[in-house]
Amino acid sequence: MLLIEDDDQIIASLSKVLKQTGHVVATAERATVGLGKVVDDGPDVVVLDLGLPDIDGLDVIKMIRGYGNTPVIVATARDDDDTIVKALDSGADDYVVKPFSGLQLDARIRALLRRERSGAQPVVQVGDLRVDIQAHEVTLDGTSIELRPKEFELLALLASRAGEVVSRRTIAREVWDDPLSSSDTTIDVHLSALRRRLGETAAAPRYLRVIRGVGVKLAPPDEG
Numbered sequence: 643m644l645l646i647e648d649d650d651q652i653i654a655s656l657s658k659v660l661k662q663t664g665h666v667v668a669t670a671e672r673a674t675v676g677l678g679k680v681v682d683d684g685p686d687v688v689v690l691d692l693g694l695p696d697i698d699g700l701d702v703i704k705m706i707r708g709y710g711n712t713p714v715i716v717a718t719a720r721d722d723d724d725t726i727v728k729a730l731d732s733g734a735d736d737y738v739v740k741p742f743s744g745l746q747l748d749a750r751i752r753a754l755l756r757r758e759r760s761g762a763q764p765v766v767q768v769g770d771l772r773v774d775i776q777a778h779e780v781t782l783d784g785t786s787i788e789l790r791p792k793e794f795e796l797l798a799l800l801a802s803r804a805g806e807v808v809s810r811r812t813i814a815r816e817v818w819d820d821p822l823s824s825s826d827t828t829i830d831v832h833l834s835a836l837r838r839r840l841g842e843t844a845a846a847p848r849y850l851r852v853i854r855g856v857g858v859k860l861a862p863p864d865e866g
């Protein structure tokens with residue numbers, strides 16, 4: 643996630659909590675820098691302070707929208723309806739009114755990403771693998787595959803971001819709802835179970851690529 647905020651104390655306190663809750667946190671103290679990071683880094687969500695020194699927050703929202711679909715949560719000290727309505731009309735997905743806690747922000751981010759995923763692509767096709775997220779159905783080469791609930795959640799998460807590397811922390815947070823205690827071992831056990839069901843192994847991966855120290859990616863077998 644990317645935090646665009648010019649108040650050092652807010653940056654420090656929010657970064658701390660958000661890192662603890664499993665987010666990879668990037669920060670920018672100016673809108674111009676933040677917009678550059680939106681383009682270069684493709685954050686999963688942007689938390690945007692409306693009162694920035696260089697560009698008006700409402701214009702920043704429009705610029706992010708002009709670029710793509712990155713979800714935006716507006717953090718505003720201005721709790722008047724007018725500002726919030728304008729922010730939402732400009733394309734913000736949600737808002738928090740200062741002062742707010744890092745835990746509240748984490749909950750908003752998770753809710754937003756859940757909505758994104760459930761609304762975006764109910765059926766994901768990756769090579770010959772078809773994942774119907776809403777119907778909880780997985781087929782490979784047209785053959786139905788039975789998965790345990792956590793295996794399905796893991797596959798659904800990876801499928802919803804097919805082609806992208808999903809970090810272990812994100813997996814722990816999204817699948818186990820517990821970024822602080824879900825161990826790598828738990829994730830590895832479920833990954834190998836998932837591999838067995840997809841007919842592949844760690845030594846000969848097809849759909850599931852583990853990028854050491856980074857995370858896991860679901861991609862068609864012929865793509866690197």
Ligand code: CA
Binds near residue numbers: 647692
């Ligand atoms: Ca500010």
